[in-house]
Amino acid sequence: MSEAKSESGNDEQHREQRRAWLRLTYLQRLEWLEQAKRFAARALEAARARAESDEPQR
Amino acid sequence: MAKGDLERIFAALERSGARYLVVGGVAVVLHGHPRFTADLDLVLALDPANLRRALDALSRLGYRPRAPVSLDEFLDPATRQRWIEEKGMTVLSLSSPAIPTTEVDLFASEPFPFDAAYGRALRADLRDVVVTVASLPDLIALKRRAGRPQDLEDVRILEAIERELGRDE
Numbered sequence: 001m002s003e004a005k006s007e008s009g010n011d012e013q014h015r016e017q018r019r020a021w022l023r024l025t026y027l028q029r030l031e032w033l034e035q036a037k038r039f040a041a042r043a044l045e046a047a048r049a050r051a052e053s054d055e056p057q058r
Numbered sequence: 059m060a061k062g063d064l065e066r067i068f069a070a071l072e073r074s075g076a077r078y079l080v081v082g083g084v085a086v087v088l089h090g091h092p093r094f095t096a097d098l099d100l101v102l103a104l105d106p107a108n109l110r111r112a113l114d115a116l117s118r119l120g121y122r123p124r125a126p127v128s129l130d131e132f133l134d135p136a137t138r139q140r141w142i143e144e145k146g147m148t149v150l151s152l153s154s155p156a157i158p159t160t161e162v163d164l165f166a167s168e169p170f171p172f173d174a175a176y177g178r179a180l181r182a183d184l185r186d187v188v189v190t191v192a193s194l195p196d197l198i199a200l201k202r203r204a205g206r207p208q209d210l211e212d213v214r215i216l217e218a219i220e221r222e223l224g225r226d227e
Contacts, residue, residue, distance in 0.1 A: 034062035
């Protein structure tokens with residue numbers, strides 16, 4: 001019973017998130033994606049730099 | 059505020075007068091679902107004049123094919139057909155050193171009748187530029203046909219958005 005309630009709570013939460021997203025302008029949606037890409041690019045760059053600094057020195 | 063990569067590409071396409079439809083992950087985001095994608099998938103009207111306008115616009119942004127072919131070869135229908143048949147090509151992937159985080163994928167054939175889909179398209183107003191995005195039903199049909207796990211997950215969510223929008227009408 002509590003699981004069923006929890007699933008229904010999750011569904012409602014997803015619906016509310018979806019409604020919130022649909023209230024954004026197209027420009028805001030695109031800006032979210034651009035920010036996510038910049039964040040991913042920075043994280044990738046940092047991971048590369050860490051990997052290079054971890055390489056054993058010859 | 060500085061324009062993002064995608065806005066720059068859309069603005070260049072709009073200036074060129076090319077007819078295109080955004081499909082793929084960027085279309086999913088614009089239709090209202092936040093999910094990550096690094097690629098911009100475009101369906102272009104494949105008539106020579108339109109292709110020339112679109113390819114010139116992308117070329118001015120530094121876009122070149124990742125494969126060792128020239129952009130001009132994509133203009134030739136017989137060459138595109140050969141790539142589709144011999145190499146199993148679905149899209150031609152372009153990259154640009156000026157916009158390194160956004161790869162552009164061009165469909166090698168129209169995955170739906172272009173003119174009808176263009177007429178149904180969502181015109182998404184980004185303030186300085188209007189983007190033409192495949193309609194929800196066209197995007198859902200395309201993704202259902204593609205059938206990869208990410209596509210089917212997108213279909214599930216896009217159908218939920220369609221229901222949500224239907225409730226508001």
